[in-house]
Amino acid sequence: PLLRQKADEVLARSALRPGSYAYKALVHIMETLPRDDLLQASVDEIVEISTAVLALMERQQVRLLVRRERFNRFYSCLVYIPRDRFNTENRQKIQDLLLRAFQGEQLDYAVQISESRLARLQLLIRPRPGAQPDPDLRALEARIVEAVRSWHDGLREILVQKVGEERGLDWAERIGKAFPAAYEEDVSPWVASFDVERIAELGDESDLKMSLYRPRSKDSDIIRFKLFKRGTPIPLSLVLPILEHLGLEVINERPYQLHLGEEDQVWVQDYDMLFARGDQLELDRVRDSFTEAFINTWRGETHSDAFNRLILASRLHWRQVTVLRAYCRYLLQTGIPFSLHYMATTLARHPLLARLLVAYFDALFNPERESESDYRRELAAKRLDADIDALLREGGHSDKVFMEYLRTAMDARAGGTREEEAEAIGQAFIRGLNAVSSLDEDRILHVFYAVIRATLRTNFYQQDERGDVRSYISFKLDPSRVPDLPAPRPYREIWVYSPRVEGVHLRMGPIARGGLRWSDRKADFRTEVLGLMKAQNVKNTMIVPVGAKGGFVPMHLPESGGREAIMAEGIAC
Structure with missing residues (x-):
């Protein structure tokens, strides 16, 4: 009768509609509360405890509810904890925290695990004689939360804070739980939350997401770089040259495989790197340039060579570096006695x-x-x-x-x-x-400056109808201003560069006639075209005053497919 009377009063105070879901839930809560607590607690205390438990409503949260016995002989503590987090280790942590907080000398506990998502731990703590504990219950609950927090709990809470409850819980369940144990040991939940966002943004297997950051360690020069890709990982043999050409030294790689579904796999490839020049990189200033350069190099939109060091060393965009590379490729065709690598290294040695x-x-x-x-x-x-x-x-x-x-x-x-x-x-x-102390380096820098001055026009800034930049760069040059050109010097010259094709057009005057040659001489096709232009000059004297000639070299002819595939690539170029 006493318990029924207390229960009726609690239900009346709740103002819940009889028969409603919340009403039935409150009845169930009082039926499952420890009988001793119901007998000894006042109605006010039962209302406070039962409504607090009702507010949890199966949420995956930790909650501490404390009732002091009326004669101050013991404290009754109810700790609600997500069932999947309840184990002997966490129970012991909670007991130790509460014993210290209430200055206890004796502790009894009981555990209730049912079909509910929450497990309940009841502890009766008797303080030491003369002790008058008065702990901050909110701070004590926070310490319990921290003590039993799992890696996934931390990730879930961070995601909910960052993107909202609905999306955060979905990502935590769908992506967060797919991380392997090795990843959880290596990566904090805070950093993992950024990785989850990248993975959630991934499209099909051709899509690639990246992350570039510096760990929080103040004394570390380490730079972290992550790749996120569906399907299969990018082989280290492809990644390593790209990063080294960007001026970075890779010292470690950690690959992680996530299974998001039966046929849905995501790879996270984590690299530890050092900036080869030894100084600190301002990542906020170079992050966008770096990631754009990496993805365009991976896709074959630009070459992977020593020129890419200028992206970080000189704070250049990858397309600006392509301008210098295009001039370098032209100079190689003119017979300059330096290699591409040496010229690129010279520019990197003088980034300003x-x-x-x-x-x-x-x-x-x-x-x-x-x-x-x-x-x-x-x-x-x-x-x-x-x-x-x-x-x-x-x-x-x-x-x-x-x-x-x-x-x-x-x-x-x-x-x-x-x-x-x-x-x-x-x-x-x-x-x-x-x-510049080196004569060779001085000559290289001088000739780059001279060939830019010799440029009359360029398509570098042109965009197509969709607003995309051209996949190739062309320069119209005045050869009379280019130093050390082999004779005869054309009247005008057009140089075309892209990773797919290189070409040149030489003409001896404003009005000239000549054809186009598909060359197979990658190293010196300009020399071949120059000789053909001289021949055209002789053959066309009765038609036009002077001759002209153009030539191009496809850089990546297909190795299979036969003559038809080769012809198709040549026509496309």
Whole structure:
């Protein structure tokens, strides 16, 4: 009768509609509460405990409910914990925490595990004689939560905070539980939450997501890079050269395989790297450039070679690096006595001068230069100034005249004309060559500057009807301004470069006639075309004043498919 009377009063105070789900749940809660607690507790205490348990409503949460016995002889503690987290180890942790908090000398416990998602641990704690414990119950509950928190719990809570309850719980269940044990040991829940977001964004097997960051360790120079891909992983033999060409030294790889479904596998490939130059990278400034360079190299949109070091060393976009690579490939065809690797290494050894070469090219040919608003011009000047300032700090330049030329160039970028900017950058570049001690490196840097000056037009800034940039770069050159060209020098020359095809067109005058040759001489096809142009000059004297000739070389002819496949690739090029 006493328990029934208390139960009726609790139900009346709840104001729940009889027969409703919540009403039935409250009845069930009181039926399962420890009988001793129901007998000894006041109605107010039962209301507080039962409504707190009702509020859990099968949620995967930890909750501590404490009732002090009326004569202060013991404390009754009810701890609700997700059933999958309840084990002997966690029970012992909870007991130790509560014994210390209530200054207990004796403890009894009882466990209830039912079909509910929550297990219940009841503890009766008798304080030591003379003890007057008064713990902060909210802080004590937080310590229990932390003590029994699993890796997955931490990940789930972080995801819910970041993306909301519905999506966070879905990701935690679908992706979070697919991480292997080795991943959980190596990666914190906080870092894993970013990985889950990348995995959730993945499309089909051709899609690739990346993450570049520095661990929180203050004394570490380690850079972490992760690849996320469906289906099969990217072989290390492909990844390693790309990263090394970007100027990074890979010291460790940890691959993790996730099974999201019967036929749905995701690979997380985690790399520890060091910046080969030894200094600290400003990741916030280079992250986008790095990830764009990696994915476009992986897809074959650009070459993987030593020129890619300029992306991090000179703070260049991968397409800006492609400009320098295209000029280098042209110079190789003219017979310059240096290898591509040596020329790329020279530019990487002088990152500020490489940055000035690209700025000079942009000042000469960027069509948006004329129509920029004052705001965009000022913003572009600040970005260029920040890049050059960082490179100056790294290089330790102290030439006052050189610095003055740079300041003039920055002022011209912000508010001067195209000609003023180009002239100031050119003066700064020539002055900067004074610090180059190697004659070979000086010659290489000089010839890059000269061939940019010899450029009359370019398609580098063109976009197609969808707004995408062209897959190839072409330069129209004035050969009379290119140093050390073999004779005869054409009147004009067009150089075309892409990873798929390279080509050249030579003409001896404004009006000239000649054909196009499919060459197989990758190393010196310009020499072949130059000889054919001279022959056209003789054959066409009765038709037009002078001759012309063009030639191209497909760089990746198919190894299978026969003559038809080779012809198809040549026509496409």
